[in-house]
Amino acid sequence: MHLWIGVIFTFSLIAISITGILLNHKRVLGLMPAVEHEPSGPLSDALTLSRLAEIGLSAVPNREDASRTRDMSRIDRMDVRPRNGYAKVRLRDSASTEVTVDLNDGRILHVGPRGDVLLERLHSGEVFGGRGVLLSDAAAVALVIALITGYWLWLAPKLFNRNPHGTSRDTRVSANPGQEP
Numbered sequence: 001m002h003l004w005i006g007v008i009f010t011f012s013l014i015a016i017s018i019t020g021i022l023l024n025h026k027r028v029l030g031l032m033p034a035v036e037h038e039p040s041g042p043l044s045d046a047l048t049l050s051r052l053a054e055i056g057l058s059a060v061p062n063r064e065d066a067s068r069t070r071d072m073s074r075i076d077r078m079d080v081r082p083r084n085g086y087a088k089v090r091l092r093d094s095a096s097t098e099v100t101v102d103l104n105d106g107r108i109l110h111v112g113p114r115g116d117v118l119l120e121r122l123h124s125g126e127v128f129g130g131r132g133v134l135l136s137d138a139a140a141v142a143l144v145i146a147l148i149t150g151y152w153l154w155l156a157p158k159l160f161n162r163n164p165h166g167t168s169r170d171t172r173v174s175a176n177p178g179q180e181p
Contacts, residue, residue: 012139019123023116031115033098039085041104049087053078055106056089056099090114
């Protein structure tokens with residue numbers, strides 16, 4: 001049982017580590033579009049979130065059902081970047097399409113799939129459902145416990161194997177009794 005738990009957590013930690021490294025470099029790897037944009041006005045003059053959502057939805061018509069093109073349930077999330085002057089509207093579709101919209105004038109700056117969504121879901125365990133997220137959490141807790149107990153196993157003998165003067169005791173045994181080791 002101990003072996004299989006170790007194997008499961010090992011694979012989980014490897015997946016979390018690799019996906020974390022890839023996510024750290026998602027722009028360089030081309031998984032996330034770089035949208036160069038200067039704000040077209042102050043944040044106080046920005047369009048409302050609902051208007052930005054409508055603009056984002058209209059940029060990507062619903063191919064299965066045209067009547068659902070403006071259906072707000074198609075939106076997975078919105079990411080507003082006031083410093084950059086845009087909002088990202090990510091859709092809940094198979095490509096994880098993202099529409100980047102200017103905050104003030106509603107211009108569409110970019111439309112395309114996000115390549116890092118699968119990595120994010122693998123990293124969090126979300127791709128495997130609720131149990132996958134719990135497995136990811138358990139792997140993180142197991143790593144913390146392994147680190148703490150590992151340091152304790154390394155440090156405890158050094159702490160408890162000291163004489164009153166603060167120096168380590170020599171615990172080596174001599175092959176010849178009566179001689180120093």
